[in-house]
Amino acid sequence: MSQDEFDLVDRPRGGLTQADREYLVGEMDMSEYDDPENVDYQRRFRIRERIKNAILDFHLVANGLPHGDVEQIFDEAYDWERQLTAARHQGDEFDQDSIPPIPPLLEAWGDALRFFYLGFGIRRPDLAKMIIETAVDDAITEYGLIYEDAYLDVDVTFEIAGEEDDAIPLDKFKERVENNNLPDDPLEVDLILTTLVRTGHLDLEEAEEIYEKQVDKD
Structure with missing residues (x-):
């Protein structure tokens, strides 16, 4: 953002x-x-x-807060979802450029989840798992009682796939960064480069140049 x-x-x-x-x-x-x-x-x-x-x-x-007010907070997100659905229904005419940009509100919610998991969840994964699963389960229960006139009995699980062996040492990863060998998602590229700059592992000018080559290719 x-x-x-x-x-x-x-x-x-x-x-x-x-x-x-x-x-x-x-x-x-x-x-x-x-x-x-x-x-x-x-x-x-x-x-x-x-x-x-x-x-x-x-x-x-x-x-x-009344549930109607909660929904209004997310009006921007619902509008974006409708635009995204309409873009995907273009069939053969669909291309990535027709996808509307993610609204700041939704991007900020992703930042909030990242903030929680970085600050607490990674160090206490079992407790974070319990908090996340309980929160989602409670939300589904509440939604069912309010909007579906029913109790929705679900089993929520939160798992992260990956092993410590999958970790790439920072010096090796920096080589990939400097060679523009980065993920396709511009938001992930932005996060990687911003974090490397904040931690002193990359100069700002170098990060901007890499971002321009990786994301702003046109």
Whole structure:
């Protein structure tokens, strides 16, 4: 999700303030402060506290917001799904360029799941599995009682396929990155390159050049 497609900073208040957003996208000028290191620490502390409380607010929203309001939050996603279905029904005329771009709301939900699994799930996979399976099972039960006038008895399982032997050492993987041997999904390419830049394993200019060759081929 880039600011060219969607204004990440200048929008109504959510869990973050506009100053928080400016900080996270690198638009906050720290040089104007006498003690930038302390300002940086305090900003990160406040963001952590705000995000923890925003997550806790989901308990109130999930249990207190009327279901019609919940649906309205996802109007943008439903519209996108209808456009996607229409594009796929073009038959022989269908091509990848006719697929509408994924809306920022859905992409952000994917970011939220990644945030949870990176911060907690990978280190505690059994507990994360229980949380995910319980949440999906509860959602299906709730949906059935509200919209289907029925109790939907399902067995939800969450599994990750893959072995430690499948892991590619970072130095070998960087060779693949530098040779533009990356996945086809532009979002995954963006995630890989952004993470390598954030961790200091790749220069920003080099990442932009690789992205341009891999994704913006035309």
